[in-house]
Amino acid sequence: MFIQLEKGFYMVAGGDGGPGISCYKDCNIFLLEDGGEAMLFDAGSGMDTARIMENIKETGIKTEQIRYLFVTHCHGDHTGGLKDMQELIPACQVVASREEKRLIETGTEFELGLIAAKKKGAYPQDYVFRHGKVDLIAEDGQEYQVGGMTVEPIITPGHSIESVCYLVKRGGRRYLFSGDSVYKNGALSLQNCYGSSLEAYRDSFPKLAGLQIDGLIPAHFGFTLTNGQKHIDKALEYLQSSAFPPMV
Numbered sequence: 001m002f003i004q005l006e007k008g009f010y011m012v013a014g015g016d017g018g019p020g021i022s023c024y025k026d027c028n029i030f031l032l033e034d035g036g037e038a039m040l041f042d043a044g045s046g047m048d049t050a051r052i053m054e055n056i057k058e059t060g061i062k063t064e065q066i067r068y069l070f071v072t073h074c075h076g077d078h079t080g081g082l083k084d085m086q087e088l089i090p091a092c093q094v095v096a097s098r099e100e101k102r103l104i105e106t107g108t109e110f111e112l113g114l115i116a117a118k119k120k121g122a123y124p125q126d127y128v129f130r131h132g133k134v135d136l137i138a139e140d141g142q143e144y145q146v147g148g149m150t151v152e153p154i155i156t157p158g159h160s161i162e163s164v165c166y167l168v169k170r171g172g173r174r175y176l177f178s179g180d181s182v183y184k185n186g187a188l189s190l191q192n193c194y195g196s197s198l199e200a201y202r203d204s205f206p207k208l209a210g211l212q213i214d215g216l217i218p219a220h221f222g223f224t225l226t227n228g229q230k231h232i233d234k235a236l237e238y239l240q241s242s243a244f245p246p247m248v
Contacts, residue, residue, distance in 0.1 A: 002056075009031075010061075013027070014029065017220050022051050023047040023051065027044060027180075028042075031059060038061050038066045040068070041177045041217075042070075042071060042072055042179070043078065043082040043132075045077045045081055066091070068094075069092050071095065071100060072166070072219060073159060073161075073162075074104045075112065075180070079129075079132065086132055094132065095135070097139075097153070097163070100161065100162050105131055107131070112194075114127070117193070140154060155207075156201075156207060158188065159181050161194070165182075167211060174213050175215040179218065182208070183220070183248055184222050186233075186234030188248075205235065206236065209233065213229040213232060214229075215228050216228030216231050216232065
């Protein structure tokens, strides 16, 4: 199963709180294609990667077309499936920030937030994170070309130690793949675990001002294909006031 948002733009995974087209613990995973080249955003939990791969196959996009997998951050629901995907899509290069790379490759359960998440009941007690490998370090100001699309990382710590939002320019439109950094209506996601920091949110979030975002595409819950910047600006207003922003 998959959901087509636009021509060449698909949601190929998403569990509870999303479309329910893959394992309940998977974040929403997006697949974009243009000019015969494709890219993925995040890799899911690893609890049922085979189903995600089948969803990708059903779009008609071949795995050899997928040039990059862009990681927003290293929590289990986003990168637990990364090692599996690397084995199944060997030509795909994985992009993540420097600190998230460290966690992807060697992070402990404490650093991955898994100890706290398991105590909360958010993961099965026997869930094991499989460490993957990062090929390229995402940094501010870089630009990746995928067919006729460009991808620009924006380092936005707050939800995690060094989360990344990705600005995608595609067909004259601008999309922000925001991971868990910002959601519709200005909601943020602060967790009581390693690497999550309201101060970091305050410091990094001004980078997202004035980007003229059309589509705001978070990794959970709802997204919007129009007027995305107004949701980002609302979050920025919250962070500039003394009141706590809404959290998801």
